[in-house]
Amino acid sequence: MKSPLSLFLCVLLLLATGCMHKKHPPTTQEIAKQFAPPSLDDAMAVIDHRDDWTTLPELHVPRNPAEKFLKDMTIVLDPGHGGSENGATSTMKDESGKTVTLREADANFRVAKLLERLLKDAGANVILTRHGDDQMNLVDRAEVANNAKRVDGGTGADLFISIHHNSNTKNPSSNYTTIWYHGDADNAEVSIDAANCVAQELANQIHTTVAVTAPLMSDLLMYDSGFGVLRAAKMPCFLCECSFVTGATERQRLRDATYNLREAYGIYLGLCEYAYCGRPTQTLPEVTFGSEHVTISTTLSEGLPEWWGKERSRILASTVQVRFDGKPVPSDFDPKSKKLTAILPISSVDARLKNKPLVFELHFENMFKHHNYPQRFEITADPSGPKATVAALGPAPLSSTRPATAGTRGAATTQSAR
Template sequence: MKPKINTLLPILATLLLWAATGQSAVRTITSKGNTYVPLNNIVSYYGMQFSQPSKDRLRLRNKWHTMEFETNSRRCWVNGTLLWLNNPVQKIGWQWTLKEPDFSKTVEPAIRPYAFLKQAGNRIVVLDPGHGGSDKGATSPRKIYEKLLTKNIANRVRNLLQARGLTVYLTRETDKKVSLSERCKIASRYRADVFVSLHADSGTSSAEGAGTFVLSLPGEYSTHSYGQDSAPTTRYPGNKYDVANQALGTRIQQHLIKSTQQTDRGVKRARFQVLREAPCPATLVEMAFLTNPKEERFVLSQNGQDKLARGIADGIVAYFNDVKRAKQ
């Protein structure tokens, strides 16, 4: 008898996971042709305790890690850092589940990045100060341009990383316009191990906080276009680094919020050109809202600039330490 496709899929998914992690895999289930990971199986896989601290919160915890999921929502917190899932945590039958890529490409790289980074490099950083020249980027109420802030913070991050013995290049040293694909080519010429693009956001005067973007997964929505039309299936060069992208983005967001105490807007996904064309693991950091008077004051102060730069530098160093651990 020919085996049915829906009995083969979970077996295949299990084998793939096993191959990817080198450990016994977390068990999956299928529903309507999709593969899901029940939270109960993550609990047993990681040796965690399960609890439900409130009606819409599910908590998984062991000695080292805490994961918290909001029910029927795409928000989850790994060790306190907000990560946006591609799909809501949903109940299938009696179990709460994650869609498979949300486990293997979002949660796992955040929980144990060192398990996936054996091939990654940990020496050369290319920082990309967003905008420049006639492209001013966002403008603050006091007419401070995003292009100046991104360069200022890039200089500070470079100083901090060089003091730790790392090699750092910038995609622009002066106030000039550099095309998005040229920024990625520069990263490639310098043989970047990571590419970190720096930006500041604009929105309403009350919008606030910092967020870090990594490239969307093929066939999955970007965070801000969830549910619109159908999710693009194109695989971009940057998708070679899906797991490392998430590991890097999570470390930067974690340390940025720790350093600045800003509102945590989380690790999100988008198909920005610099992320699509990046020749290495890459993220784009939206450091603050220039259009918010409170955040404008923060990013213009020495103290604010120090904290932003320190958070980003610490995140890059933490990721490089994960790579070092992966190679041991």
């Protein structure tokens, strides 16, 4: 039997916990109020009607649990166009019958501001290239990302995203999402990791169709030297063409900032997924000049949380590759210690006598098939001794990777729209 004092304490405790739990968080799905929960046939009937559900659902923007992996990531957002540069435009009647013009520059800016807020709420370090209806050239936009201060004190954003909307006056029913990476796929692995997640989530949120081909495209399809804004960025980057301003329904929707929020939310979800799958990296490789060979060694990192599970390697050993002069060289990877060593096919003497730095590449994937970054390194040998400095490089410049069969379309300049 309880004493009066313990009963009193129990009442106090109940009152206290009652107060604490007064505000219940919303559940993910309300539990059915019926006596019997809906049957499998009832659920099948919902699927029978799936084609009737063509309208966008009520707007909800819950936090994605994986947003925690975006914390401290430096992301530069670039709302395309601005100032006297409208981007694509579309003229229509508004609700009162007045003629209004939708500027792509404005829609891009609204999406970027809303995305900035979602990403900042997730703890990411977000920087915008323009803060109002300003005119900026393409190189200056990329320079914001190249010069961005990271949380770890370093310089250079982790990711650069240019936000645009597409246009097709010849076929106004076009409304698909495309994401553009720079150069060839082999040289844009990390950009594609992120772009792939964003393409799917963005299209899901705003119900654009999937184009005839895959939604990820190389900017070499548009210009011989790709998009100026991506070419000038020294980190993983991509350009979103979220939807088409020329579509009869889409251009009305794009005027609505809550619709722009759906776009921003889709990009946010894609970035959560990208971060969730990890951003593999490695220690800065060390170089040893032996009597005959140049040996490099580094420790790979899966880019995944160091929690229970890390005891088993989450790197796909079959994907580990070191390349020198574009060709794979023999390497040894120990999945337990995650140490990688490789021998470059060049003698120590030759390496030291070279007047220009040696460049080698390192590629691998974690179990989510996300690629490591950085992937290129430069060794500058000291001619007088067995010492060398190693520096990480950004993606290879286009000229060294472009196929000889590339098209002959004009080169993009800093004056181009993208």
